[in-house]
Amino acid sequence: MNKKLKTLISVPASKKFFKVSISILMSALILLLSLTPFLPKFNYTPFKAFAVEIIPSKTYKITYDLPHLSKGITGKQREKAENNLSKTFGIPLSSLKQNEYLSKPLVYITYIPFLKKYEGFVKIGNIVSKFDKIKVLQQGTLAQNTKTSNSDSNNQSGILLTAYFTLNKKPLRANIFIMNNGSVLKYSSMTIQDQNDNVLAMFTYGKAPFTRDDSKSPANSKSVNMRKIGNSGGWETEQVLKHQVKYITINDPVGNTPSATVPALRLDAMSNRPFNNSGGANNSLAARSWLFGKQIADAYKNFFVSDGYGTVYAYSFVNDISNTIWQRFPSEINKSNVYPEGTNYSTIPIEISFDLKYVSIGYTIYVPYGGVKRTWTLENTFNHTTYQCNYGKFEALPCYTFSWNDKNLFWNSSVYDAITNDSPGSSYGGFYSRYETALYAYGDYLYANYSNEIDCGIKVVSATYDTVDYYYISVSETFPYVNLAG
Secondary structure, eight states, X not given: OOHHHHHHHTOOSOHHHHHHHHHHHHHHHHHHHHHTXXXXXXXXXXXXXXXXXXXXXXXXXXXXXXXXXXXXXXHHHHHHHHHHHHHHHTOOGGGOOTTOOTTSOEEEEEEETTTTEEEEEEEETTEEEEOSEEEEEEEEEOSOOTTTOOSGGGGEEEEEEEEEEEETTXXXXXXXXXXXXXXXXXXXXXXXXXXXOOEEEEEEEEOOOOOGXXXXXXXXXXXXXXXXXXXXXXXXXXXXXXXXXXXXXXXXXXXXXXXXXXXXXXXXXXXXXXXXXXXXXXXXXXXXXXXOHHHHHHHHHHHXXXXXXXXXXXXXXXXXXXXXXXXXXXXXXXXXXXXSOOXXXXXXXXXXXXXXXXXXXXXXXXXXEEOEEEEEEEEEEEOTTTOOEXXXXXXXXXXXXXXXXXXXXXXXXXXXXXXXXXXXXXGGOOXXXXXXXEEOOOSSOOEEEEEEEEEEEEEEEETTSSOEEEEEEEEEEEEXXXXXXX
């Protein structure tokens, strides 16, 4: 093992920090160790006891491989993948030692409970890249309703992370999905994207536990109805100021077929028309967006079929989605007039009790079981130097990983229509959010930034409906300096 790799693996949290904290947290840690044998379902789930939040440390060291579903990887596929990844990452095959493969990257991730963050690195071929930042997109129980289901899949816990790193001076990110069953790592996938959201490579580890939902055809898959968010709320009074369809390129994981360039999302920047540009006026600003779920899923499906995996089925789902509008002039957001209103997850209480010698202890933890969480982030600030103020972000995300297959969020017409249609009607659906603002400026040059981001999942199922792979990508679009009054 090279020296840099040894150094990264052995880097712990500060010893001094542990010494200062150990006396305070010793009792909580002892309690945790006592609880673990009795609570296998919650080994690596945050919970509270005696008002002290305890988050056990968890470390993953995962050696990934090429996607293979239920089939093995042939020598010819390995050779093609190595050549393809060498071009993709700019790493010469001649620089690799024996038993080093670009198609078998190593990821090391550990959660530091006291710092409440993940740290780690990725090793691709002979290059180790430390993760600059790891963003937690999801950490919780997967798509089973624990009110009604008693299957073994209730022990599953899913973690979805985005890890940022630099490889050969190129900023990249890895979307890492981890599936545990109790305390055992069962499955993981890693998708690497560049700054333009292009999918450079994808890898898997292990075998994903098969669930009842996976045996259904994509057309009958479970859906969370987002219609009330998608196409209501009176947005007909607003007009589209600017719209655009963003394309991304997705690489074949094996390198057997050419890359696919597909539409990924459409973003509409909207406001009331005419825009009242006099001081003290009230105006509404809105954003609407769609995912091209079918086109993305079809690209994955075609790769697997072309690479010799036989008949497969693939479809995409929205894991979370957000619209952001950032005004670049002085005004004030009316926080009581936003659409849609925020909500939280639905939850169910689970009673925990146990005996510790002569002491009987009981408490309640709340586990999310379904629904969609909707949150607004509103900021009224003004900087006289940059004239950047009034930030409004609306985000919606499902409680579970694989259950959001709402066709209202997908563009349901032709790609040509998506490019040329200046103002789609209500039947097109879309993800829509709006806020009202009081204007504290004058003139015809009032600008705002609009942006949208969608975290998208792709499920690939074998023809026999007994093997499944999951991949995650994120796509975004930004419109800087949209003239609201022009």
